[in-house]
Amino acid sequence: xxxxxxxARSIIIGIMTALAIFVFxxxxxxxxxxxxxxxxxxxxxxxxxxxxxxxxxLGAYIGLWxxxxxxxSMCNYAAAGEATGxxxxxxxxxxxxxxxxxxxxxxxxxYFMPIQPILGVISILLLAYVVYLQSKSLYLTx
Numbered sequence: 001x002x003x004x005x006x007x008a009r010s011i012i013i014g015i016m017t018a019l020a021i022f023v024f025x026x027x028x029x030x031x032x033x034x035x036x037x038x039x040x041x042x043x044x045x046x047x048x049x050x051x052x053x054x055x056x057x058l059g060a061y062i063g064l065w066x067x068x069x070x071x072x073s074m075c076n077y078a079a080a081g082e083a084t085g086x087x088x089x090x091x092x093x094x095x096x097x098x099x100x101x102x103x104x105x106x107x108x109x110x111y112f113m114p115i116q117p118i119l120g121v122i123s124i125l126l127l128a129y130v131v132y133l134q135s136k137s138l139y140l141t142x
Contacts, residue, residue: 006067007067010063010064010066010067011063013063013066014060014064014066015059015063016059017058017059017063018056018058019055019059021054021055021059021083022051022052025054025055025090026051028091029047029051029087029092030043030092031043031051031090037095038095039092039095040092040094040095041093041094041095044117046117046120047090049120050086050089050120050123050124053124054083054086054087057124058079060131061079061127061130061131065134068134075130075134078126079127079130082123082126082127082130083127085119085122085123086123086124086127088116088119088123089116089117089119089120089123090116090120093108093109093112093113094108094109096108099112
């Protein structure tokens, strides 16, 4: 009884987390239209793909983490890093003050914006691997 309740609760937490991440990151990157933010670069079709996959994978990771109550910080740090990489892959590069501060406007346009799709693919693959490791550890200890 307790195990099935925990499983249902972790699935609900994973779904709610994925939805919250989708709305939050979508609003910040203006992939979800809103009156609070304005995007200064063009939106490509793969930006939506990266947003959806990042949200789904982070929701799955959080759901698995809750089910497992895993305190392994290695996967937590990797998931947080890949979530950040995912956000950089679909976010507006010109709107990102950190990128402008580090690379300058011409550096962002010349060097960072062309590699955003590559960063997105790498980020999604690594985040999927972290979810796989989290699910694998679930079966090893059960």
